[in-house]
Amino acid sequence: MSSRTEPSFRESVDLMFNRAVKLMDLPPGLEEKIRVCNATYTVRFGVRLRGAMHTFTGYRSVHSEHMEPVKGGIRYATGVNQDEVEALAALMTYKCALVEAPFGGSKGGLCIDPREYEEHELELITRRFAYELAKRDLIHPSQNVPAPDMGTGEREMAWIADQYARMNTTDINAKACVTGKPLNAGGISGRVEATGRGVQYALQEFFRHEEDKAAAGLSGKLDGKRVVVQGLGNVGYHAAKFLSEEDGSRIIGIIERDGGLFNADGLDVEAVRNWIVKHDGVSGYPDAQFLENGAALLEEECDILIPAALEGVINLSNAERVKAPLIIEAANGPVTAGADEILRKKGCVIIPDMYANAGGVTVSYFEWVKNLSHIRFGRMQRRQEEARHQLVIDELQRLDDVMGNTWSMSPDFKDKYLKGAGELELVRSGLDDTMRAAYQSMREVWHSRDDVTDLRTAAYLVSIDKVAKSYHAKGL
Ligand code: NAD
Numbered sequence: 001m002s003s004r005t006e007p008s009f010r011e012s013v014d015l016m017f018n019r020a021v022k023l024m025d026l027p028p029g030l031e032e033k034i035r036v037c038n039a040t041y042t043v044r045f046g047v048r049l050r051g052a053m054h055t056f057t058g059y060r061s062v063h064s065e066h067m068e069p070v071k072g073g074i075r076y077a078t079g080v081n082q083d084e085v086e087a088l089a090a091l092m093t094y095k096c097a098l099v100e101a102p103f104g105g106s107k108g109g110l111c112i113d114p115r116e117y118e119e120h121e122l123e124l125i126t127r128r129f130a131y132e133l134a135k136r137d138l139i140h141p142s143q144n145v146p147a148p149d150m151g152t153g154e155r156e157m158a159w160i161a162d163q164y165a166r167m168n169t170t171d172i173n174a175k176a177c178v179t180g181k182p183l184n185a186g187g188i189s190g191r192v193e194a195t196g197r198g199v200q201y202a203l204q205e206f207f208r209h210e211e212d213k214a215a216a217g218l219s220g221k222l223d224g225k226r227v228v229v230q231g232l233g234n235v236g237y238h239a240a241k242f243l244s245e246e247d248g249s250r251i252i253g254i255i256e257r258d259g260g261l262f263n264a265d266g267l268d269v270e271a272v273r274n275w276i277v278k279h280d281g282v283s284g285y286p287d288a289q290f291l292e293n294g295a296a297l298l299e300e301e302c303d304i305l306i307p308a309a310l311e312g313v314i315n316l317s318n319a320e321r322v323k324a325p326l327i328i329e330a331a332n333g334p335v336t337a338g339a340d341e342i343l344r345k346k347g348c349v350i351i352p353d354m355y356a357n358a359g360g361v362t363v364s365y366f367e368w369v370k371n372l373s374h375i376r377f378g379r380m381q382r383r384q385e386e387a388r389h390q391l392v393i394d395e396l397q398r399l400d401d402v403m404g405n406t407w408s409m410s411p412d413f414k415d416k417y418l419k420g421a422g423e424l425e426l427v428r429s430g431l432d433d434t435m436r437a438a439y440q441s442m443r444e445v446w447h448s449r450d451d452v453t454d455l456r457t458a459a460y461l462v463s464i465d466k467v468a469k470s471y472h473a474k475g476l
Pocket of ligand 1: 330
């Protein structure tokens with residue numbers, strides 16, 4: 001156990017920011033302008049529930065308005081506080097810049113344990129919170145666009161969108177006031193899975209680069225790699241599911257609130273998820289060893305560690321014992337600044353949060369564009385694309401007939417080639433492209449500068465440079 005004290009989440013983000021900014025040559029004062037949070041609004045509101053008035057505390061923080069609207073999720077958790085919301089809003093600024101989503105950074109939170117309320121109660125609370133934010137333009141299609149985060153999902157986003165629409169009855173772009181909505185309420189295909197899918201694409205891209213794998217002491221493909229995941233919620237579940245089902249990785253450990261599951265042969269992610277939904281935890285799951293102290297699995301021998309629950313879980317108290325050579329930060333801020341230093345010295349490669357979990361905001365960006373353009377992606381071109389492909393197939397068929405049927409197409413080629421891209425295919429393609437391009441921008445800095453020894457610093461350098469250029473373009 002170290003005698004050093006742990007900084008707060010926001011201080012931790014600032015420390016990492018400062019490490020990077022020291023390597024840059026920014027105009028005097030700009031570093032501070034970029035680092036600080038522009039404003040944080042705190043609201044306390046009452047909702048009558050179960051025959052009594054209940055008071056709730058919520059926040060919406062705007063970190064940087066170098067681009068508008070600002071963007072960032074709304075979290076429902078008992079630990080929500082101003083420091084946390086400001087740290088998360090700052091990360092949103094850097095994340096959006098890194099993946100070239102044209103937004104400033106924001107974040108919101110409500111101090112509440114959503115599991116303690118009935119659905120109709122949560123609706124009342126969410127609508128009231130949305131009302132308080134919307135009336136101050138802290139929910140607005142061109143100024144501030146929330147999204148889901150821990151404890152919230154499609155359902156809450158649909159209530160927020162509807163609340164905004166009720167308050168702005170003539171706003172034709174009202175649906176663009178929030179992203180992560182269900183498909184039938186203006187959402188986009190592939191948004192629910194987007195953050196986990198982005199984690200998968202990030203790892204696929206990492207594994208395409210021999211030099212990067214070597215830095216972590218890894219080789220080969222994702223197939224067979226041993227993975228430990230913390231948090232089987234939206235992000236962790238989708239990441240683990242896609243990595244095991246599509247890339248052949250072995251999920252040997254899953255950590256949840258009530259403990260951890262371990263199975264060296266690999267866990268069935270779908271079965272564990274179903275168990276959690278039914279039993280409100282992993283305890284009692286039959287095909288694995290159960291550990292009451294789930295966090296101990298963070299220290300398990302594995303190839304890839306995916307913290308996908310909450311911040312600060314890898315800290316000064318356990319970093320020294322973490323054995324994973326590669327950590328991908330699916331959650332925001334899971335590694336504290338102090339732990340980051342310890343892990344770097346040990347040679348552990350960390351794929352940083354601002355990149356690793358950017359899949360969510362990337363697809364949110366697509367959803368926002370869809371809402372503003374009022375048309376589903378692929379609607380205009382899909383059939384036209386299919387018709388052009390049909391022409392090629394017909395011509396090949398005709399040539400084959402002319403040549404006396406001497407060759408044939410492989411069985412599923414025709415079906416695959418004929419299928420035009422629908423919204424889901426386009427979203428996945430856009431997400432994959434974004435994750436690849438952003439990774440390459442980070443790794444270029446990582447490998448080309450002697451003073452940059454880790455991906456996090458590289459990510460900060462790329463994103464701060466973009467934010468600085470935006471300010472410069474505005475004449476600031
Ligand atoms: P979620 O609420 O869907 O899931 C969180 C999961 O973590 C739940 O299964 C919960 O039981 C578990 N958990 C909570 N406390 C835990 C603990 N102490 N130990 C182990 N497990 C614990 O939330 P989410 O949307 O998946 O978000 C997870 C993380 O990913 C957060 O840091 C969030 O900011 C980040 N993130 C989410 C999105 C998104 O699109 N949802 C996007 C970017 C980043």
